[in-house]
Amino acid sequence: MSNAPEDFSHIGFAKSIFLPALLIFLIPVISLLFFLYIQGYYDGQAREAILQQIRDDASLTEQEKTNAKELFTKVPFSRLIMHPDYADLVSSQASFDYTTFRWGIRLSLFSIIGSVVVFVLSGLCVLASLRSQWVQYVSLSASWHVLRIFGAAQVLIQGVLLFALSYWVTAFFFEIYVPKLIFIVGILALVAIAGVIKSIFMRLNNETVVEGVVIEQNSSPALWQELNTICAKVDTEIPDQVIAGIDDNFFVTEQSLTVGEKKYHGRTLFVSLSLLKQLNGTEADAVLAHEMAHFSGKDTLYTQKINPLLVRYDNYLQGLYEGGLSMPIFYFMNCFRALYEVSLRRLSRSREFRADQIATEVTSPADMAGALLKIVAYSSYRAKVEQDIFEKEEVLESANVSQEIAEGFDEYASSFMSNPDISHLQTSHPFDSHPSLDERMKAVGCSLESPESQAMLSEPGDGLWFEKIETAAELESQQWQEYEDRFRAYHEETLPYRFLPETEDELAIVVKAFPEVQLEGKEGLLTINHEGIQFPAWESPVQFRNLQECQLDDKQRLNFISADTTPNRLNLKKFEDQQKVLAAVERYYSRYLAAKAYKENVSQTATTDAE
Template sequence: MSKSSASPNAPGFAKTFVYPALLIFAVPLGSLLFFLHVQASFDADLLASITQQINQDAEMPAAEKAEAIQFFTDHPASELVASGDADLGLTPEATGYYAMFRWLIRLSLWSLLAGLAVLALVGACIPISMRSHHAQYLCLSIGWHVLRIYGALQTIVIGVLLVALSFWVTAFWFEIYFVKLIFIAGAMALLGIAAVLKGIFKSTPNENHIVGEPADPVANAALFNRLKEICAKVGTTPPDNVILGIDNNFFVTEMPVIVKGKQYTGRTLFVSLSLLKQLHEEEADAILAHEMAHFSGQDTLYSKKISPLLTRYGHYLGALQEGGASLPVFYFMNFFRALFELSLSKLRREREFRADQIAKQTTSTPAMAGALSRVIAYSAYREEVQRQLFSEEVALEQANVAERVEQGFPEYAATFFSQPDVGELESAHPFDSHPPLAHRLEAVGLRIELPEMQALLAQTGNGRWYERIADAAGLERAQWDEFEAEFRQYHEQSLPYRYLPATDQEREVVVRHFPGVSFTGKEGELRIDFEKMAFTKWEEPIYFREILQLQMTEGGELQIKLQRGSAKQKASIKLQKFPNQQEVLDALNRFWGRYQTAVAYQSERAEKTS
């Protein structure tokens, strides 16, 4: 379940994606203009020198002088050097400079034209991709391959141009160059190229793990027979696998899934036991008809094709974001990823509305509306229960999520539609997204404001489908036990990051997870615990609450600024004097990070309760 809301202060699409994408043209355009200017300046200096030589030639007639000067004026030295039509008597160094300018100008121009071509090509794919699943897959596939090749080449080009600019900008205007600046530009170029290679060749595993229990077709013959009946009405074949779990959703996929270490291929349906218990029989029929409709519309087939492309695209973007010279390419490709998301969102909405309509026709409008509302209400309530439990400030003796949800959900469901912003809630899904509840209800012919909507959820579901599953209670309880044990463990691990211990019990929790450590160096022993650090050379320990700033120098010295009473003081410790310097630094970061997190948490908590 998720809730979408647009913040009035949120940056717009142009500021977030379009403007940064234009950075791809900044280096090539700047290089083009700069090296055209440098080449023109060299041409002007050489023309002045040639004109002076011609005018000083006493034997050349005036008419020939004028003709020669006009020729060199009409044909700059850069043009003559490139064509080889005239011997200007240039030094090898000057000839090399002209060749360098010529290729840098060409490289900049090709880069700009390639960017515009890719912009037009991939941009044209967006409206085409909105026509159908097949068109979307083709456009995304073509766009991905074009952008990947373009991104690799463009990163190399930008790197070369940056190195060239790092030398020539200062050499041309200030007649000096800085080796450090050239080194930095070269490092950025190498980082960019490394990022591209990492993105291209790094494997992108796309494993989908599902927590649940595969349903035995023999033991659950009633379940599989009813699915066959629904599939016959919908016009598709039954799923190959049915996974029984306790997640707060139902979903289908054709991507390989891993359940308890074993991979299952083909069509997979996930069924929530916990939700089945809350649904009326006809509502469960509607939900399952909706999911089978995704099979009939080949939605899952194209999700299976598109998902690996999106995964590789995401890994490539992540690699580009890490590289120096590749950052403009990252923004450019991120812009197209955002545009493709418009297409993906449009077709996702269309296929959800189509599946809702098929489910409505297979069952009834009230059944479909009730199923949608009850599933989303259950998801919202379960998240609320888990959120309340997780906010507890002491270790949980029991994380009885299942019991709390089952007991409290009927009352919650009865008042679900009276809560604010209900229409913006969406169904949870591990592989996809859904339109808001209000839009889906309107598409099947109902509105949230209608009195009958509240009546749909006022009656507790009869759980008939739950009763048809072999050992449903045992399967569900076993999975809840595992989930609640993990929930308790995660909750307890979070407590040390919340406490600024005020009681012995809180101190015991923090110390259990953050036991004190000590390190011995050449200048003495450093001891660190959850609230302070002490060093042999210091007269007294320094408490974390006293520290204003921690800073590491290039030489490996930790400098500490602290406040004691009304006085500000300084202390330091030479970490380079410890044989295990990195371990010391890691420990300091861990203990100091815990303290800062706890301070932030307590501050936020105080604001909420004030």
Template sequence: MSRPSVKAPTPGFAKTFVWPALLIFAVPAASLWFFNHVEASFDADALQGIIQGVNADDGLSPEEKTAAIQFFTENPVSKLEASGAVDLDLPAQLRFYYATFRWMIRLSLWSLAAGLIVLALVGACIPISMRSPPAQYLCLSAGWHVLRIYGAFQAIVTGVLLIALSFWVTAFWFEAYFVKLIIIAGVLALAGIGAVIAGIFKRTPIVNRVAGKPAVSAANAPLFQRLREICDKVGTTPPDNVILGIDNNFFVTELPVTVNDQTYEGRTLFVSLSLLKQLHDEEADAILAHEMAHFSGNDTLYSKKIAPLLNKYAHYLGSLRQGGAALPVFYFMNFFRALFELSLSRLSREREFRADRIAREATSAPAVAGALTRVIAYAAYRRKVEQQLFEEEVALEEANVAERIEQGFPEFAASFLAQPGAGEVELAHPFDTHPPLAQRLEAIGLRLEMPETRSLLALAGNGRWFERIADAAELERAQWDEFEEQFRNYHEQSLPYRYLPATEEERAVVVRHFPAVTFAGKEGALTIDFEKLSFAKWSEPLLFAEVRQFQLTDGGELQISFARGEKGKQKTAIKLKKFPNQQEIVDALNRYWGRYQSAVAYRRQLAEGAANEAVKSDA
């Protein structure tokens, strides 16, 4: 769901994207140096042999010997072999070696050159894409195709070079080769190539699921009439679909949306019933004018065109990230995706400023400012309420999110703009990014510190728009009931990962989700429950609290390091190969051990938080 977001400190762009992207040049650069070095070494050995042969040839005069030695010194055997100008009568194996060096050098050079060309071409697309939505779409489309082809080429070349290096590095420097190393390189190469193929041909359908209910025009004549009036002011046509929900935002899109397994095409407006209840009628007008302005500027049209490209790009990156030798390609592609995000964010924010300006012209600056601040404050308060409920340490009999919001929001909203950092809050959105609140207010002629701005949320909204919608209360209550039930269930499922049971009630919750499981084996039964392992060969169970490490060997032996009493560190093992369901045991152990570790980490975090609060109180 949408929620307000504040920018958090992030690693530098260079560290996150640029330096990893340069890994694309690592393998070809290393290969270029290495195979040039090996070729030069072979040339030096060949030259020594030629010099010895020339000096030993009594049929040549001193002048002819000098000329021959000078010729072969100036023209290395590798170059003569490649040109075919001189028949050197080299052994077949040596000719094969030279051909290998030659092609590895060529592939390395082609790879480096292609990387630099793509870097320049796609890099030039970024500033061009910032000029307008059509330019952005064309640049993103062209960039995607260029990068996809380059990614396939680079993955194949990197794989070939890795295989060649895996043999020749050890063969040249240690006069030996290792089959396992070659096999590993081959597996990485095949994985990389497979990842590229999977990424290119993988179908990437876009499914935009929206929780809500379509508004029927016949039953909501006032709503659709007011939308038509607003569209006339803005200069656009009304939406084809209006979805009524309880999300903490309003948005429009021309992408297909799926509501209760039914897909709706065309222009869609999502209206938050819960927000309408909190807004003054002129604020609701302003926010709807803002959304309709996105239609008037073809913002949603270009979002519809760009979304499939971004979706394909994301799936391609996902495939490359899992793909062995394709990992450098992933970092290179991810670097350009980050650059394109700069363009996407810039134009997206410009669209938001434009929509705010149009909404101000259709209504008023205070109405737009009130709508912005009230929606952002509502999202912040809803998040706070949900967080407080989720942090409850006992199962919730009811998750009364809606009731808590309605009771506490007016007071929260009245003081929201006085909170530190309020001006930096951005409203999250399913399709676009938004500028910080302070910038949006300044763009419509208001400043955060102005008294009239600070007083915008002093009075609670009248909710008149909510009252105009047929069965609004019933629709909203039904959706809140469904949401709160899901919230309560999710909260209850999280409790076992928080408890190191101290009471019978807590123990019952954990056991309900993590009941003891027993596996029969040739050496006796193994039982795993939420706090320990019990094995027939052991005199007593092994508590998770005693375990330091689990390790599964290639031979199917589960080795366990633990610490107990005065004996300190100890080890034991279970031969899982003596159980018919080895994988089930491993899966169960991962789940139960993971639950225990999560609970330990959670309790430690709570203790540290309490200690920090105590220090603050003392200070």
């Protein structure tokens, strides 16, 4: 929902974002036209009946008849009966009907006019948000509060309009009403309203967990001393804490972070131990100067203010999306979320270019460019190594990610410049987006095409900043060990979902995770394994490879529909624990489907690569 395009003129933006937003007018426009028509129809009937009464009333003089005819001809009956002198012209039922029409028209107009007003105001806020970070925060905050209230009101209004239409459309055109239709629409409207209310008041978990170790000032004084020197050059205060980890990025933030079991507040700098080893001293200076420049530009302050609003906004969108009847409002709200994403990205890009420029002034363009190249190359190679290891279809005795990176990075770096996608690559970041490598290189006065770029990338790092962190080697080794243990465990969990066993080894992996289970029922023993399901009442077992569909009917029977055979039924009422049976069937059949999809994807990828 938040991946908005940068180009407003792109036809994809109009098709996927803007045009769907106009659906917010669909229900109120239909309601307005319908209730205006039906009110006019009833007005016409009432007018003709009254005019006929006037013509037939012998007690009236010609002048009185003329005056009465003029009144009832010029003034619509629906408006006339609102006057106390004429209210008794209609029955209580007719009065209620006219009140329904009147409020249907009012609510439709309110919805349409409100949508236009909010559309214009929010559009102006989006345009204003491009001016500065402060204006961006203020405009987003104001828009969020307006849009939240507007969205809730629209869900309520359009739900009421749909409920009214569910009765009046059939009653007016077909002179019948369908209780089931009215009930279903009413329930759907209540579900949509409940979903919006829930999303407004739901407490969100904004905790950000970071893997790493907090480096105290007294434990690594050399690190903090050099960091203090960098901060003085950038004209900002030193961070409140430094976290050292093995992620392939550097970042700063003012959001609260959880490290281990402790929560940290204030200004935080995260440094990558693994990347610090790849950089020489001045390249690390450039990277850290870049990060400290985000503090001096108050980038992290506004990110801290804006991110909770975006989380709230996205949660609200999710509530609208799941509400069913609230989908038109979802598209309307999503349009502005997408437009704000464009604004956020543009200012984010300008912030990155500013920080890069400050870093080049503190060090040199070559230092900044060299750091960018090594960070992007390292991230790219690490992702490749992890993917290659993860794709291995065997139980891993160990996942030596760090070792393979260390042994192969130099060779990878020597050919990295020939990567056809290199210009589009970005440095990773947990909170912000970054311009492409090519754009950042050009902004600091360097070019990817120049021979100097390959030389900078090939130059080995001296790890000067790595050495400034006491026990850095032990900290890095410990974190890599923990990471690789989790990596290997997750890899082992996924293996059974890759195989339609063809070898003894593959069979052993699948059976270990999915052993045969037996569930006792009143009609016999239900047996489930990785291949299918057996039950005494059936003529033949259900093989997952032949299963086309599995349905649960309203009589609590599981119907297994296979190719070229009659459906096999399993009456869940004959089992003491119905949920356990359902869960077992779903788990084993889902594993088969996942393995089948994996095999098809691998086969398709191999065919594409061969072509």
